[in-house]
Amino acid sequence: MLWVAILALVMTVAAVAVAGRRALFLFKLATSGPPAPERIEYAKTHVPEELKAQIVEVFGQKKLLKWTPSGIAHFFVMWAFFILLTVYIEAYGAIIQGAITGEPDFHIPIIGQWAVLGFLQDFIAVACLLGLVAFAVIRIKNSPKTEGRKSRFFGSHLGGAWLVLFMIFNIIWTLFLARGAASANGNLPYDSGAFVSIGLGNILPASTLLEEIALLLHIGFMLVFLVIVVNSKHLHIFTAPLNVLFSRRPDGLGEAPEMRIDGKPVDFEDEDLDPEKLGRGKIGDTTWKGFLDFYSCTECGRCQSQCPAWNTDKPLSPKMLILDQRDHAFKVAPYLLPGADTSHAGQDVLALLDKPLVGEDGVIHPDVLWSCTNCGACVEQCPVDIEHIDHILDMRRYQVMVESSFPSEAGVMIKNLENKANPWGMSEMKRADWIEELDFEVEVVDEKLSEDTEYLFWVGCAGALEDRAKKTTKAVAELLHIAGVKFAVLGPMEACTGDPARRLGMEFIFNMLAKQNIETLTEVGAKKIVATCPHCFNTLANEYPQLGGQFEVVHHTQLLAKLVDEGKLVPINPIEEKITYHDPCFLGRHNKVYSQPRDIMSKVPGVQTQEMHRHKDRGFCCGAGGARMWMEERLGKRINTERVDEALTTDPDTVSTACPFCLVMLGDAINEKKNGGQAKESLEVVDVAQLLIRSVKS
Structure with missing residues (x-):
């Protein structure tokens, strides 16, 4: 057994040296760029959240398990890496003990002869093999050669994936061969539990040479696999837990990251600011x-x-x-x-x-x-x-x-934001025009909010200036009035939150508008804000804190759902319509508000709801986010058309949503469908608030 120990030692040292050299190179490459101290600081100060993320995402494989059967297959293959570490402890222990005493019957102290451990080792290895079969079938079925762009593997490095599957297969079969040979020779630590290994031991001949060769093969394949992993996309085995650890919580959605230079937030008033580093x-x-x-x-x-x-x-x-x-x-x-x-x-x-x-x-x-x-x-x-x-x-x-x-159309939007504080370049005095169309008074803030004012209603640029979105604004105002909620608006004092500028990449304009709004909100004494636009909602709630603006912000669907639950708004008039709801991205995925809009519709008598195929966290965009609202869509099929095509498969009477951008984009696509005779003339897109006011008003 001495020659086995020497050869195993040489192979291990060589492989670890090669892998270690690669790991050092990767570390140096990663740290060659600017620092990201905020990532380390967050991880240090949010230990419970990070621990939960490791348990749920890394060990629990939560995101992958959304996709079955590939998620289940990956779960077992991943856990095979953890559980089978005990097999390597046994393998190296047997080699060392065999070289010293001539008897390679090593077992891990305390737990090493526990039948449950033997069963777990064999079970997870079998599950891993089945997982490999599942992966192979999935890759063949979804091959880019047959599926083209529809294949999620289109553009991936396919050869490396097959090589890794082959190497894992080699590791598993040599594992069973080595354990079966050990069982045949009476060197397996388990008398029961290890059902595959013991079964193989019953049919394999008792041969010390077979056990030694099988052990070396198993260790050899493992070491070659280690070298392949650190030189391939399967490096994620080691880096994924780190990436999860240093990711933003609860995920990389919601706020856009603060712009930094050399790890420090950018100060646009700094005269020494190097623009090349923006x-x-x-x-x-x-x-x-x-x-x-x-x-x-x-x-x-x-x-x-x-x-x-x-x-x-x-x-x-x-x-x-x-x-x-x-x-x-x-x-x-x-x-x-x-x-x-x-x-x-x-x-x-x-x-x-x-x-x-x-x-x-x-x-x-x-x-x-x-x-x-x-x-x-x-x-x-x-x-x-x-x-x-x-x-x-x-x-x-x-x-x-x-x-x-950047796209030329977006330049007009940027100029309008800079000069008029709204993307359409309209006068700020028009921001309160919608109030004249109501039959009750709405408080427009002059200097300070009244003490009995509960909410500042952030109307937003679309809600104040775009005709279709104004219907939502008036519906929300009327619902709050009916519910007895005291609210006020800023009117001409309101400016764009800066979301279009930030999502375009014009951080300077965002910074300017955000600071202006934070100053205004602070001066008027705003504490609780309700917004109808998910983009405004996201910016006010998640991005203004980066600049010191701390406010309690809710979306109108959240507030209206609460008022319905409290009985302050009572839907009584039936709306006998089949309705499908479109999740706005910045309300749904970015802020996890899925239930409240649906809760409101479920309380309206007569409404039949039908979900689209892609909904909630797998919902499909309307095409307006990321400042795309102000850019022409010249490539491929229009995103809003794709979404409306999906909505039409539910044969709806109405499409509902909770975002002014979605309202416009889906409305435009539906009008095109009507002109082409592909949608019924009565089909319309409305905000959830518009449905509610129809049912609440007698």
């Missing part, structure tokens, strides 16, 4: 958290399968957005590391180093960058917490503020 223009500007995203991508394509841009034949695939950056980073990696000498680099390498992240000849094509609606489907579905939107926003910030390169 956003991300080159791969070397990526923080270590960004590199963790690169390392953790498993190329599973779940993000791609849910992306509204990809599903409407646009070039954006969230998966390939990450992979293209990762592949480029590895190409130029030797020259990104600290102290790298580029003096002897060839022209090709220097060209790669200077390659912009975004451009016609860049790593990411502009059409990819500007196709994103910020809907969050990619982040919601990613099993390893990659933050795709953060990458997109960082690149947009550089394009907009440094390169001045």
Whole structure:
């Protein structure tokens, strides 16, 4: 057994050295860019939340288990890695003990002969084998060769995936061979429980040589697998728990990340501000958290399968957005590391180093960058917490503020925000015009909110200035009036929250508008705010705290559902209609408000609700988020048309939603369908509040 111990030791040292060298390289590459101290600080100060995330997402595989059977298969394969660590302790222990005493009958102290452990080892190995079969079937069934763009594996590095499946298969069969041979020789630690190993031991010949060769084969395949893992996409085995640990909680949705330079929040009033550091223009500007995203991508394509841009034949695939950056980073990696000498680099390498992240000849094509609606489907579905939107926003910030390169239509919106504080460029005096259409008075704040005012009603630009959205505004105001809720509006004092500017990448304009609004809200004494626009709601509640604006903010569906539950609003008039509800992305995925709009509709007599195929956390975008509301959609099928096509499959009388952007986008698509004779003339899109006021008013 001595020769086995020597050979095993040599193989182990060699493999660990090769893997360790690669790990050191990956660490140096990840830390070559700007720091991200806020990630470490958050993890340190939110230990319970991070511990829960590890238990639920890493060990519990919550996100993957949403997708069965692939989720179940991955669950067992992943747990095989943990449980079978005990087999390696036994294997190395047997080799060492055999070399010393000549009797390789080693067992782990205390638990090493427990039949339950033996059963778990064999059970999880069998489950792992079945998982490999499931993976193979799924990959064959969803092959890009047959499914094309519909395959979530389209664009993935397929060869590496098959190699890893083959290597795991080799590890499992050699594990059973080694344990079966050990059982035949009387060296297996278990007298019962290990049902496969003991069964094999009953049919295998008693042979010391067979046991030794099987042990070496098993360890050898494991070590080769280790080297492959650290050089492939399966690096996520080690980096995914770290990526989950340093991700934003509860997920990478809601607020856009604060813009930082060298780890510090950007001060736009700083005279020494280096504009070249705004956003991300080159791969070397990526923080270590960004590199963790690169390392953790498993190329599973779940993000791609849910992306509204990809599903409407646009070039954006969230998966390939990450992979293209990762592949480029590895190409130029030797020259990104600290102290790298580029003096002897060839022209090709220097060209790669200077390659912009975004451009016609860049790593990411502009059409990819500007196709994103910020809907969050990619982040919601990613099993390893990659933050795709953060990458997109960082690149947009550089394009907009440094390169001045963005869709021309958005330039008009930016000028209007800068000059008139609303995207349409209308006079601020028009913000209160909708009040004249009501038959009761609405308090418009002059200097301070009245002491008995419970809510400040944040109307928003669309709610005040867009005709279709104004119907929602008036419905909400009337419902609050009926319920006896004292509220007030800012009127001309209200300005755009800055969401379109921030999502476009114009952080400077967002900063300006946000500070102006925070100052106004503070001066008037606003504490509780109700907003009808999910984009305003998200910005006020989640992003203004970055600049010191702390307010209690609710969406109108949350407040109305509460008033209905309390009996202050009583739906009495039946609405005999079949209604399908569209989840606004910034209300649903970004802020997890799914139940309240549905609760309101369920209380309205006569309403029959029918869910679309894609709803709640798998809902499909209307196409207006990410500042796309102010950009032309020239590539592929229009996203709002795709969504309305899905809505029409439910044969609705009405499509309801809870967002002014969705109201406009879905309404436009339905009108097109009506003109083409593909939708009934009576079909309309309304806000949930409009349904409620119809039922409440006698």
